[in-house]
Amino acid sequence: MGLLKRIFGICETKPPSDAGCWRYSGGKIEIQLERAAELSNRGGAIRLEGRELPERVLILNGDDGNFHAFKNKCTHMGRRIDPVDGHGAVQCCSLSKSTFNYTGEMISGPAKGPLTSFKVESEDGKLIILLE
Ligand code: FES
Numbered sequence: 001m002g003l004l005k006r007i008f009g010i011c012e013t014k015p016p017s018d019a020g021c022w023r024y025s026g027g028k029i030e031i032q033l034e035r036a037a038e039l040s041n042r043g044g045a046i047r048l049e050g051r052e053l054p055e056r057v058l059i060l061n062g063d064d065g066n067f068h069a070f071k072n073k074c075t076h077m078g079r080r081i082d083p084v085d086g087h088g089a090v091q092c093c094s095l096s097k098s099t100f101n102y103t104g105e106m107i108s109g110p111a112k113g114p115l116t117s118f119k120v121e122s123e124d125g126k127l128i129i130l131l132e
Helices: 003-008
Strands: 022-025 028-032 045-048 057-061 067-071 081-084 089-092 099-101 106-108 117-123 126-130
Touching (some): 057 126, 067 117
Antiparallel strands (some): 022 028, 028 126, 045 057, 057 067, 089 099, 099 106, 117 126
């Protein structure tokens, strides 16, 4: 990630190219995996925001072969988070680069605490992320 992006806190992870691949209802995000191309390979990620979501959410296909979901808000100053390919970690897009493992524990940086992670279930080609 370039220095300018870090200065302005611009993350690398984009919203899904198929905006219709997900919906939110009753505290759950449901993603149709066949429509979420970004999640088809390890290291791939999407960020979900808006549509009455109570939190910004980062979802990634992790290096460990599992899907992970996090509150997309660094506990330092609230910037967004990106995956760190090949390191089993996610990192704040700011200059300070707070870094967390897949359970949300802080590895390094000035963050004030762990990153909130959400339970992810998979069924019938869908990912279900439980926000509550
Ligand atoms: S906002 Fe994330 S390290 Fe500062």
